[in-house]
Amino acid sequence: xxxxxxxxxxxxxxxxxxxxxxxxxxxxxxxxxxxxxxxxxxxxxxxxxxxxxxxxxxxxxxxxxxxxxxxxxxxxxxxxxxxxxxxxxxxxxxxxxxxxxxxxxxxxxxxxxxxxxxxxxxxxxxxxxxxxxxxxxxxxxxxxxxxxxxxxxxxxxxxxxxxxxxxxxxxxxxxxxxxxxxxxxxxxxxxxxxxxxxxxxxxxxxxxxxxxxxxxxxxxxxxxxxxxxxxxxxxxxxxxxxxxxxxxxxxxxxxxxxxxxxxxxxxxxxxxxxxxxxxxxxxxxxxxxxxxxxxxxxxxxxxxxxxxxxxxxxxxxxxxxxxxxxxxxxxxxxxxxxxxxxxxxxxxxxxxxxxxxxxxxxxxxxxxxxxxxxxxxxxxxxxxxxxxxxxxxxxxxxxxxxxxxxxxxxxxxxxxxxxxxxxxxxxxxxxxxxxxxxxxxxxxxxxxxxxxxxxxxxxxxxxxxxxxxxxxxxxxxxxxxxxxxxxxxxxxxxxxxxxxxxxxxxxxxxxxxxx
Numbered sequence: 224x225x226x227x228x229x230x231x232x233x234x235x236x237x238x239x240x241x242x243x244x245x246x247x248x249x250x251x252x253x254x255x256x257x258x259x260x261x262x263x264x265x266x267x268x269x270x271x272x273x274x275x276x277x278x279x280x281x282x283x284x285x286x287x288x289x290x291x292x293x294x295x296x297x298x299x300x301x302x303x304x305x306x307x308x309x310x311x312x313x314x315x316x317x318x319x320x321x322x323x324x325x326x327x328x329x330x331x332x333x334x335x336x337x338x339x340x341x342x343x344x345x346x347x348x349x350x351x352x353x354x355x356x357x358x359x360x361x362x363x364x365x366x367x368x369x370x371x372x373x374x375x376x377x378x379x380x381x382x383x384x385x386x387x388x389x390x391x392x393x394x395x396x397x398x399x400x401x402x403x404x405x406x407x408x409x410x411x412x413x414x415x416x417x418x419x420x421x422x423x424x425x426x427x428x429x430x431x432x433x434x435x436x437x438x439x440x441x442x443x444x445x446x447x448x449x450x451x452x453x454x455x456x457x458x459x460x461x462x463x464x465x466x467x468x469x470x471x472x473x474x475x476x477x478x479x480x481x482x483x484x485x486x487x488x489x490x491x492x493x494x495x496x497x498x499x500x501x502x503x504x505x506x507x508x509x510x511x512x513x514x515x516x517x518x519x520x521x522x523x524x525x526x527x528x529x530x531x532x533x534x535x536x537x538x539x540x541x542x543x544x545x546x547x548x549x550x551x552x553x554x555x556x557x558x559x560x561x562x563x564x565x566x567x568x569x570x571x572x573x574x575x576x577x578x579x580x581x582x583x584x585x586x587x588x589x590x591x592x593x594x595x596x597x598x599x600x601x602x603x604x605x606x607x608x609x610x611x612x613x614x615x616x617x618x619x620x621x622x623x624x625x626x627x628x629x630x631x632x633x634x635x636x637x638x639x640x641x642x643x644x645x646x647x648x649x650x651x652x653x654x655x656x657x658x659x660x661x662x663x664x665x666x667x668x669x670x671x672x673x674x675x676x677x678x679x680x681x682x683x684x685x686x687x688x689x690x691x692x693x694x695x696x697x698x699x700x701x702x703x704x705x706x707x708x709x710x711x712x713x714x715x716x717x718x719x720x721x722x723x724x725x726x727x728x729x730x731x732x733x734x735x736x737x738x
Contacts, residue, residue: 241306367506373490451486670685
């Protein structure tokens, strides 16, 4: 049952700037009267649950086609944005919270699924994936990875199969009846150039534009990892990678081919479509005599060959075969340089505070995304980022080209870029230690064991594994405990996140390594 207090809390969490759904009622009106509306809305939601009926008006969505670029008359160049009513966002969020709690308490979701779980992220998924590759390099192994793309996976989910899977995880009859009503007889219309289309039925797929849809998809795909026996698998929503580290390409192909065959059969039985044009195999290697692409012969079930890539964009990060991240860094520099040139055309229109806000909100996130992953490369590869970072500072301050970067950082109260990455890295490690972060990362943070009696403070040390090569020090299982142990005891012993954050800022404030 839902109480008015929970409803009021969810209403107040709605975004005031979000667009209205098909009913035309904006979220801000709900928020203005949340203390009053929470009572009738709670009664409506409870009535929906007890009768296992979801009103048709709650199952309607408005779709706005967003042009991605290219020819405007090509439908493939549009991304559909689904918008639901504000009242639907409220009840879906409540169901989402209850279902998430049930999944967590019963440990139902696969540990290999990093999407839509609290404290899981693309960053944690990438750290695990790159850790295994770096560890393979350290042991003179190759790592083969098959990146699998599905065609409109969220839109292809069969409702009856999904209900079967909800039953298999232990939902009771009344909950299943409610989800049956929720999934069936859904409708959507399209808003384009100010005109609405008629409502049409949607007979498959998880609801888009909702909090509940992605979680239902995670449940639907939850048993997929069980099909991988001889290799590793990692998922972020429908982004799937099967990978294996071996000493030779023959063993890699054998393990991945076996498991990929099982995955393809699973996809067929669950009515999901493989997108061959966007699925690629990639071999990560650091050898004097690299394996040639002609030696790789992975196939689909119809015996057609899987394409081999030299680089691949996985979860927003460009990966190259040597895991140098040079392709990703080049992509960042190119993207920021282009945007900065455009901003310089209007530099006289902005005050210093506005310039700083523009750079902080529109440009810096491009540098920040995945920085704790791509930091694991050479200083030579990272140097172009320092150059572009300094260019951003000069744009904000409008200072001469020869102005020393340390002076610019001081004036802006910004950390040097290398320190900024280290700051993000230390915060991530702290959260990994103190919060319910994925076990696939926490397993590498084991307390240091000694034959001597240690004081409590000394227990903050973590065991650092031995590595054979310099590249092994890039792996999470080495770098995380090593960098943590190198922190002063006064910082390591902090238990408050905000206290730790402030202490790290002070610690890194004057750590510029001039180049």
